[in-house]
Amino acid sequence: MFAAQLDRLSGLAASLGHAGWALLLLAPFVGSLLGVLIRRLAEGRPIVRGRSHCERCGARLTPRDLVPLISWLAARGRCRQCGHPLGWFNPGVELAALAVAAIALAVDGAEHAWLDCLLGWWLLALAWIDARQWLLPDVLTLPLLVLGLLLAALFTPEDLADHAAAAILGYVALRAVAWLYERLRHCEGLGQGDAKLFAAAGAWLGIAALPQVILVAALAALVTAAGLSLAGTRMRAHSALPFGPFLALATWLLWLLGSFSR
Numbered sequence: 001m002f003a004a005q006l007d008r009l010s011g012l013a014a015s016l017g018h019a020g021w022a023l024l025l026l027a028p029f030v031g032s033l034l035g036v037l038i039r040r041l042a043e044g045r046p047i048v049r050g051r052s053h054c055e056r057c058g059a060r061l062t063p064r065d066l067v068p069l070i071s072w073l074a075a076r077g078r079c080r081q082c083g084h085p086l087g088w089f090n091p092g093v094e095l096a097a098l099a100v101a102a103i104a105l106a107v108d109g110a111e112h113a114w115l116d117c118l119l120g121w122w123l124l125a126l127a128w129i130d131a132r133q134w135l136l137p138d139v140l141t142l143p144l145l146v147l148g149l150l151l152a153a154l155f156t157p158e159d160l161a162d163h164a165a166a167a168i169l170g171y172v173a174l175r176a177v178a179w180l181y182e183r184l185r186h187c188e189g190l191g192q193g194d195a196k197l198f199a200a201a202g203a204w205l206g207i208a209a210l211p212q213v214i215l216v217a218a219l220a221a222l223v224t225a226a227g228l229s230l231a232g233t234r235m236r237a238h239s240a241l242p243f244g245p246f247l248a249l250a251t252w253l254l255w256l257l258g259s260f261s262r
C-alpha cells in the first residue's frame with residue numbers, strides 16, 4: 001500500500017520537472033521579498049532602505065537568519081540573540097507565497113504556472129497590505145493594470161480592446177457604487193484603491209469576467225463576515241471589512257479558472 005503511494009508521489013515529483021521545482025524553491029524567497037514590500041508599503045517607508053533587525057535588541061539579521069521558513073523554524077521563531085519572539089508575519093507570507101506556487105502548478109502545470117504565480121504573488125501583496133492598513137497603493141495597482149494590458153497585447157491582441165474596455169468599465173462601475181453608497185449611508189464604503197484594483201482585474205480578465213469577480217468577492221466577504229461573527233466578533237452596520245483581499249482572491253480564482261479554457 002505504501003509502495004503504491006510512494007510511486008504516486010514520485011510520479012508527481014517527476015511530473016513537476018525542473019521548472020516546477022525551481023518555482024517551488026523560488027516561492028518562499030519571493031515570499032520574503034513580499035514580506036519586506038508589505039511592511040514597507042504598509043508603513044509608508046521607502047522600499048529599499050535598511051536591513052531587517054530584531055525589534056527588541058536590534059540585532060542585525062545575518063544571511064543565516066534570512067533563509068525563508070528554514071531560519072525561522074531553526075530558531076523556533078525567536079531572535080537568536082535575545083529570544084524575543086519573531087512573530088508569524090514572515091513565515092506566514094512565505095508560506096502563502098509557497099501555497100500560491102503549489103496551487104498554480106497543480107492547476108496549470110509547470111509550463112504556464114509562472115504567469116499564475118506572478119499575478120498571484122502580486123495580488124497576495126495587495127491583499128495583505130489592504131488587510132493590514134485598509135490601503136491599496138497605486139504603486140502596486142496601476143502597474144498591475146498596465147501589465148494586464150501588455151500581456152493581452154502580447155498574447156491575445158484580438159482581445160486587447162475588450163481588456164482595455166474592461167479596465168475602464170471596472171473602474172467606473174466601482175466608483176459609481178462607491179458614490180451611491182456614500183449618498184445613501186454618508187460614509188465611505190469602497191475606496192479609490194478598490195476601483196483601481198477592479199480595473200486591473202478587468203485588464204487581466206476581460207469584460208465577461210467582471211460580474212463573476214464581483215460575485216465571488218462579495219460571496220467570500222459575506223462568508224468571512226459570517227465566520228467572524230460566529231467566532232464572536234460583533235459585526236455592526238458600520239463595522240466593515242476591507243474589500244481588497246476579496247477582490248484579489250476572486251481575481252486570481254477567475255484567472256485560474258480561465259486558464260482551463262486557454
Ligand SMILES: [Zn+2]
Pocket residue numbers: 054055056057058059079080081082083084
Ligand atoms: Zn533580539
